Amino acid sequence: MSVTVRIPTILRTYTGGQAEVAAEGATLADVIADLEKNHTGIAARVLDDQGKLRRFVNVYVNDDDVRFEQGLETATPDGAGVSIIPAVAGG
């Protein structure tokens, strides 16, 4: 499954400044593992020491927040857009 991943500004040092990169994987966990293969160090920024999503990282597969889906096991269908976004507050 090929997906497009939107990279937030603070992680673009790992992608040579690219805002979007391609990755492979049937689930979000696979996609992050594939990202790590091509952009070493990025996974440790997104995942904590236990391999879970860091609490201030929001990830969307298409328009769905993966915390409402299956977390790292959320399916990433072919052509999906994955967005990694720092959590922010407002109101």
Next chain:
Amino acid sequence: MAAQTVASTTETTVDLGPAAALSCRECGHRVPLGPVFACEECFGPLEIAYDFSAYDAEELRKQIEAGPANIWRYAPLLPVPADVADKPNINPGWTKLVKADNLARELGVEAGKLFVKDDSGNPTHSFKDRVVAQAIEAARVFGFTTLSCSSTGNLAGAVGAAAARAGFRSCVFIPHDLEQGKVVMAAVYGGELVGIEGNYDDVNRFCSELIGDPAGEGWGFVNVNLRPYYAEGSKTLAYEICEQLGWQLPDQLVVPIASGSQLTKIDKGLQELIKLGLVEDKPYKIFGAQAEGCSPVSVAYKAGHDVVRPQKPNTIAKSLAIGNPADGPYVLDIARRTGGAVEDVDDEQIVDAIKLLARTEGIFAETAGGVTVGVTRKLIENGLLDPTKTTVVLNTGDGLKTLDAVAGTGLTATIRPNLDSFREAGLA
């Protein structure tokens, strides 16, 4: 006390008063002052680290008391230049702390012990003017020309007004289905107002993506890339409450929770006053208030969790309808550390509380004020809030913005213009 100019890097110098750096609340990683909001190490929120080392408590207290009747009296404690009061800004704050004896009687609180901090008295009738005023100064320093935000309504109006006064372009984003009053109050200032088909969390996500895109270059999003500066504005609520109580800490505070930022910054402000010696150090309790239809922090508190599971909001309290509150975990920490609690009330209780505050104290609160008053009542009934202690309840916005919530309220009677009709209606 002279303004302090702080070198943020070896290359640049910014004058943001006592602000010394940005520090990650999660891992402590420090970076120079700049328009960034997330830690490059762990994604944690960045907040302002200050250098208050030069301050003398007595001198500082005198300087504050001699300052303007707005938040800039606290400029030495904020990330703003010392001459901030001379710049075009909306100058919010110094709102009324109302001694609410009538409400106290209804709630069973000891006379003289209950106060409402009524922030509907700000220029655009919500506490958001406090935070936006900070963001404006940071936007000036960092050279932004367009101000933007994701908003549940109140913030959109505050940004529109502040941008108009300070000479910025504004383009703000709101959920498409907000209360009409808030839409009008945001649009009237002449900036661009864009409805997004989705809820607040969708709007927030969109803005976060825009900020990393060339289309958003040069934009200062007050609650995204200017958030560390913006959020500090909520500290002024803590400063004002203590000063208005005669430089004393309240025993208990009831604060609404949307993102949780306001509550955490009120705690930060109280801690600063203690450390600076401006108030006597004594225990205080902070209680968080949510609407049942959007209660991720309350649910986590009651379950004993230290993480917050996001919810899809469904409540009339739209200004609090943030289903994924970024500062939720910190709110849990503070409520537990201070011996407070987090509670929620349903929509019917919110409307009842709006009417209760209006008929007892003449304060027409927006739905968020109904949440805090309703939660105060519930906390007293549950024995969690001590009715013999000094308690401050926040009203963060004006009821005129959420008229729909009390739409059933109207005429007592319709009569003919004569005395007989008046008597017949039982009004004599």
